Amino acid sequence: MADKNQDIEISIEEKEVNKEQEELKQEENKEEKMETEENIEQLKQEINQLKEKLQKTEEQAKKLSILYQTLSQDFESYKLRTLKEKEQIKEETIEKLAKELLNIVDNFEKAIESAKLSDDISSLAKGVQMIHYQLVKFLENIGINEVIAEGEFNPSHHEAIDTYISTEHKPNEIVKVLQKGYKYKEKVIRPAKVVVAIPPEEKEEQEKNK
Amino acid sequence: MADKNQDIEISIEEKEVNKEQEELKQEENKEEKMETEENIEQLKQEINQLKEKLQKTEEQAKKLSILYQTLSQDFESYKLRTLKEKEQIKEETIEKLAKELLNIVDNFEKAIESAKLSDDISSLAKGVQMIHYQLVKFLENIGINEVIAEGEFNPSHHEAIDTYISTEHKPNEIVKVLQKGYKYKEKVIRPAKVVVAIPPEEKEEQEKNK
Incomplete structure (x- = not known):
């Protein structure tokens, strides 16, 4: 009988211990769970921050890519325009010089016409000197x-x-x-x-x- | 006595049930824990992937930024060089034309010198015609x-x-x-x-x- 009583007592004790252990375990589990949840929350936050940063960086890269392309196109068209402008400058310079020379050609032709109609050598020589003077002045004006x-x-x-x-x-x-x-x-x-x-x-x- | 025996039986039964419940709970906890671990593992993987992608995108943005700066500097120096080249083209064109004109000026001066020494108007007229022809040829050569x-x-x-x-x-x-x-x-x-x-x-x- 004493044995049985002892058994009951042990059983009750065991129960108590089990209960305590279980409670402890539950407590531990709970804590662990909370920690894990916190951990997950932190990870998720980190993911969100990374996603945000990634998006910003991608936008920045896209902006830079567009800027680069635009600049590259501008540069190419500038080069083409420059080639044309260089040719234009050459032609404008020739045209400007030639236009001024035409007056000298005119005077030449007048002098030749006069020489055909007259025997006056001094008048022709004067005409030639005048044209020569014109030509020298023209050269001086362009820097020669x-x-x-x-x-x-x-x-x-x-x-x-x-x-x-x-x-x-x-x-x-x-x-x-x-x-x-x-x-x-x-x-x-x-x-x-x-x-x-x-x-x-x-x-x-x-x-x-x- | 029967009561006590019953108590013991109940206690044993209870114990069994408790044990089973506990085992079940443990099993659940274990599964939950595994799931959570898997979840954390996935989140960490995602973080790693994001970090990798972010690094690549940052590198790309940096590369683009350097490319843009280099192109921008190239463009600026091209513009400066072009300005100088345009001035050069103008000067080269003038120099080239002037050099050819100098021969005509020389012939002019020879004709004038000859006229001073001679009374032969037809020789002077011929000289003048020759120079005129040279000038017209010069103009033709430059496109006039x-x-x-x-x-x-x-x-x-x-x-x-x-x-x-x-x-x-x-x-x-x-x-x-x-x-x-x-x-x-x-x-x-x-x-x-x-x-x-x-x-x-x-x-x-x-x-x-x-």
Whole structure:
């Protein structure tokens, strides 16, 4: 009988323990569940943030792509336009110069007509001089000027075609201009062809070295 | 006694039921836990995929941004270079034309020098004609040609300076050229100044309307 009573007591005790354990387990489970739920919530939040950031970045990339394409097209059409404009500039420059030259051609033809009707050489010579003056003025207006060919020879402005033995001139002095030189703005486009003075002793040396 | 026995039986039964319930609960918990773990795993995977995609998109955006900047800089320097090149083209065109004109200027000066030394008008006239021919050839070479001023008056090529009453000519026929016209390529840069024929009856009508 005592045994049975003991059994009952044990059973009750066991029950109590079981209950406690179960409660503890439940509590643990509950906590675990809460933690997990929190964890899931955090993950979901992270996903949302990532999605948002991804969307923004995609929009930015799309915007940049459109900007790039537009700029690229602008650049291409600018290049094409530039090619045409360059050709235009060339043609406009030629047209402008030619138009001014036409007046000189007119005067030429008038002078030739006059020469046919008259024997007056001085009048024709005057006409020719006038046209020459016009032509030189035209060149000056577009920036072409004669190169100064006086004094000392300068290889960047003059071309020595011949030498002249002289004691009266300084060595390297320009003695004669065979053909006028011209520059466009500051650039020599045709050097003056000149004869340059050399002293007699230098000439002798040159001969010896030949 | 029977009571106590009954109690024990109940207790055992209860225990069994409790155990079963607990097992069931544990099973449920386990399943739930597994599901949750799977869920978390999926969320983490999604996060990883999003992160990967975000990184790629960011790299793409960065690449596009660099491309855009490079293109933009290229465009700016192309514009600057183009400005310089346009000025260059103008100057090169002028220089090229001027260089060719210089030979004509040279011949002019030779003719003038010759005229000073000689009384031969026919030689001077020949010289002048030669230079005129050179100038016209020069213009032809750069694309300048005379406008045809024969036959019917054409307002896009000719400018009527005067009229000439005539029964011998067709109405609107060019009777005389007062100044030659010129075109550059296909563009008329100076119309020919002409006298145009009109029939007598038209002239009378014009007078009446005055």
